[in-house]
Amino acid sequence: MNTAEVLVESLEREGVECVFGIPGEETEALLFALRDSEVTFVPTRHEQGAAFMADVHGRLTGTAGVCLSTLGPGATNLLTGVADANLDKAPLVAITGQGGLERLHKESHQALDVVDMFEPVTKWNAQISDPDIVHESVRKAFKVAEYEKPGATHVELPEDVASEECDVRPLDRRERVRRPDPDxxxxxxxxxxxxxxxxxxxxxxxxxxxxxxxxxxxxxxxxxxxxxxxxxxxxxxxxxxxxxxxxxxxxxxxxxxxxxxxxxxxxxxxxxxxxxxxxxxxxxxxxxxxxxxxxxxxxxxxxxxxxxxxxxxxxxxxxxxxxxxxxxxxxxxxxxxxxxxxxIVADVTPEINAGDPFTHRGVVTVLRDAMADDDVLVSDVGTHKMVIAQNFRTFEPNTCIVSNGLASMGISVPGGLAADLAVDSNVVAATGDGGFMMNAAEIETATRLDCGYTILLFRDDEYRLIADEQTDHRGEHFGTEFSNPDFQTFAESFGIEAYRPDGWDELRDDLEAAVESDEMAVVEVVLG
Structure with a gap:
């Protein structure tokens, strides 16, 4: 076996079912080892989406989600999702490719010190510089990522090391380290x-x-x-x-x-x-x-x-x-x-009148009624996140997922995919139009995997949270407005259902239909 094959066999030993990522030249040996394994490689549309998927998988399951990128720009794209997992205490293992060891001492194509770059956003990270340390490196990456407090770890595999013959075999997974009882x-x-x-x-x-x-x-x-x-x-x-x-x-x-x-x-x-x-x-x-x-x-x-x-x-x-x-x-x-x-209860359940325009608080109230207690809501970052965090009544643990430590926009569409794979209940990914467009391409990944979750899309054609804060501070806002595509046509181009309700009754009907369905859907809510 070569080093890449032992690494993949180690992933199998850890119980990994999916690796989310984007292929690269330097990860060729690893990719073909994945092809011949029991681990499913899920090609995503952006490395950030892959890291967010691993992040939310870790949050929901308690076992480390795994994401993969190549060197250079692949690794830099992966970094945000890895940092998000680390600050939110989600177990995640990131694997990045790298050029051959013989060229890393000098300036070379796409070469960055990725291990040094990941140091501030991981609990532990290292380069597999020798085939005979691959089994220990993978076992340590998972052990450190998953024990309290969990977080992100990272291993880098240079392409020449990946193809070298390897005499070691994977270490067995052990019971997770438990903190002691109180003194x-x-x-x-x-x-x-x-x-x-x-x-x-x-x-x-x-x-x-x-x-x-x-x-x-x-x-x-x-x-x-x-x-x-x-x-x-x-x-x-x-x-x-x-x-x-x-x-x-x-x-x-x-x-x-x-x-x-x-x-x-x-x-x-x-x-x-x-x-x-x-x-x-x-x-x-x-x-x-x-x-x-x-x-x-x-x-x-x-x-x-x-x-x-x-x-x-x-x-x-x-x-x-x-x-x-x-x-x-x-x-x-x-x-x-x-x-x-x-x-508090009265405040988070506002009265809704039929002629009122759509508001974040009102829509969140309707959404709560459309979801079962154990359904999972994954929130993106923006004004809607603040309203969800404060107003979305939550009845079971781990059913309202927000990016809090890093507060990273773009998490909900890929996060919804990971949640749909991880849980049996219905999943809703709530997002603003700003965060949605950052990783909307992962809808293709979701449809390719035959996922079925609802994307609740708040549209106001601006970064409203920032606009509101600027207005509070200065009485005006700047640099916060943008335009949007026709979201219904955009959603339908992926072959999924699209809703754009005109009033509160229609919103209730559309959310109930979308949430209870096993199909992908986008519900666009145009805010007043």
């Missing part, structure tokens, strides 16, 4: 804080969803009447149908959830990274009493300086917190947040 001194310190608390509150972050801590957190909230507010990436950890849910931080226009946190006398964060939501919004004085439950220690920040840090397996830490409350026979106040929840 007794930390739990004792939490118990003391709980004993003095009357109005504790929880913040559910990405880790509460990512580590299957949702069941434990729901039990904690229910057993002890603890309110829970979620970050954008923690949506669904506690169902928004639960009376203990304060939905999302900064839900609606009035920031009631952040205000509620400031009214609490103890804040317990569960799987929370400060990159998800700036603690300065809910702890402006820096004086809030905080318990940090996470798999890593807290970042050092004046607005987030926890009194106690429980660094452990997150689900186990929440179960121990529940036990703490039982030991104390805890009865916390509840009436202080009831009105807050009522205001």
């Amino acid at each position: 007794e001194p930390s739990i004792d310190a939490v118990r003391e804080l709980l004993a003095d608390a009357d109005r504790p509150i929880c913040i559910a972050g990405n880790g509460a969803v990512r580590t299957d801590a949702s069941a434990a957190l729901r039990a904690l909230a229910s057993d002890y009447d603890l309110p829970v507010a979620a970050t954008y990436m923690g949506k669904g950890a506690v169902s928004d149908a639960d009376d203990h849910s304060l939905l999302t931080l900064d839900s609606g226009d009035h920031e009631e959830a952040s205000d509620a946190i400031q009214s609490a006398d103890l804040v317990v964060t569960v799987g929370y990274d400060i990159a998800e939501h700036d603690p300065a919004d809910w702890n402006p004085s820096g004086e809030t009493t905080i318990v940090h439950l996470d798999s890593d220690p807290a970042e050092v920040y004046e607005h987030y300086n926890p009194d106690v840090e429980v660094v452990a397996d997150i689900a186990a830490a929440v179960r121990e917190l529940n036990a703490c409350c039982a030991d104390l026979d805890a009865e916390f106040e509840t009436d202080w947040y009831d009105d807050v929840r009522d205001h």
Whole structure:
């Protein structure tokens, strides 16, 4: 076997089913090894789309998605999706080709220091410079990508090394490394804080969803009447149908959830990274009493300086917190947040009148009604993302996917493809016209794979989020407007259904038909 064949056999050993990417001259040996394997190579239309597909696969499954590019421009195109996965804690393994080792010491065609370029956006990355390290490199790439906190890794395979004979064989996949249970001194310190608390509150972050801590957190909230507010990436950890849910931080226009946190006398964060939501919004004085439950220690920040840090397996830490409350026979106040929840729920479900123009908030409300609780929504970035994050009531973990850490436009169309392959439920990819056009070519990839998901396309002919911010700052906006193609004709050119509703009743009918269908569809909503 050659090195490329051992690498592909290692992918098989890791359980990889798909590799998303674009072929290149320097990856020829690898591509033909994939052809002869049980791993499906999915040619995409852009490397960024391939990386976003691997990113969303990792978010939804917990196993590393894999993307492939050649050297030079292929690798630079891949970089954005890899960075997005790393900042959003999604397990991803990127593989890039490279020129032969004999020419890398000098200036040569398309040659860049790709390993150095990927260093800031990965947990680990390396060049396979010797055939005899390929098995270790692949095993390490997956192990590091998937253990807490997950993220992106990268391996580079020079074309001459790929074709060399190789004597090693793949290493077996092992059980994922698990963080330990909480230590007794930390739990004792939490118990003391709980004993003095009357109005504790929880913040559910990405880790509460990512580590299957949702069941434990729901039990904690229910057993002890603890309110829970979620970050954008923690949506669904506690169902928004639960009376203990304060939905999302900064839900609606009035920031009631952040205000509620400031009214609490103890804040317990569960799987929370400060990159998800700036603690300065809910702890402006820096004086809030905080318990940090996470798999890593807290970042050092004046607005987030926890009194106690429980660094452990997150689900186990929440179960121990529940036990703490039982030991104390805890009865916390509840009436202080009831009105807050009522205001938030009313705010995120606006009244819709038949003659009103389409708005983001109204359309998101209609979309929620058209989707089942376990259907998956993948949001692009823009004004609609902010509305979805704040207003889209989420009932199950990992059913509302947003790009949050990097906040990268263009993720939803390729992300919807990956979601459709990964889950059995219906999938909706929500996007603005700006983000849609960045990776709209991946509709061809989706139809080629016989995917069936709905693209909800908000059209306003501008980068509205930026336009609105400029207008708030300066009273005017500049550089934000553009024109669009006829989206119905564009969608139909791929052989898929296209809708352009004229009113709210038609929107409801079109979304229900599209979401429940097993076919690809675009629903274009022209905003007022």
